[in-house]
Amino acid sequence: MMKKLATGLAAVAATSALALALPSAASASTADSDSWGPVYSQHYQAKASGWVSVDWADDDHESNTITVRGKLWDLDNRSYDEGGKCAYVKFQASDFDDNWSTVYTKKYCGYPAFKRFSFDSDDVSSLRVKVCQIDLHGSYPRNCGSWSSIYTGDSETE
Template sequence: MHRTIRTTLGLAAATAVLAIGLPAAASSASAATVTKTATASSFDFDDSWGYYYSKYWNGSRAKARGDVYEDEHHDGRFHVEGKLYDKNTPNWLCGYVQVKFEDEDGDDSTYWAKKCGSNGYRYFHFYENDVDSIQVRTCYYDNHHASKKSCGRWNYIYESDSEE
């Protein structure tokens, strides 16, 4: 589902909870809205994404999650940042995340980050100007064959609402 549809569904669900009159749930929903509003005031667009997973390899999967936002100081510049995890894989196999920025002409730029080993995570941060959509996918990277493998699907984390 696209983010705008999920946001609309989430707002409809929150409205239904308020209408039913569940005070505890309503106060939690209000707190979440206040937090998101405070974060959104720092940027023109701000949203979280993930966890997105690679396909299974020997019972394990790499995963990534993060945030996408529009820079308030540079109009049209979008940032994607996050954390990449690689759990329980041999040293020659690494967690791998790809971020693809696409402009309105269909031209794209793809960036990647790699995390080898089960300890901790790898932070990544990429940005591009004049973006029409942004997609993310998580894979494994085979260091022996210098190739991606076991990739999950591409996930849209941002799409412009303009229809020209």
């Protein structure tokens, strides 16, 4: 009986310690992270949203790593025979010389569910996202929404 009581008290103490530690750990990790989205395709048949964070490698703000996490939803309930399409998300980053390039794309077919994604990109001054639709076996996105800015480093360097 005493052994069960001691084990139970130890479990409660460990759980309490973990619960007390989690809020501070969660607030520390979200302090450098901003949510973005939702961003939609044209006609609202695909959606993406998530979080973006920046880690500066130096105090002069000349080198960084952007981390993006998110979810991509396929909201097109039509069958492929009826013209249904998959969800598609595209990210472009601008370097510190204002040159834009595609840094990540993701395709997901699976109405009504979502697919998680994440990626990192180095030396980013701005980041934007666009959500589209794409044919099941296609390579050309269509029905795209407009570009949405999800990060700009201008405000951090002032």
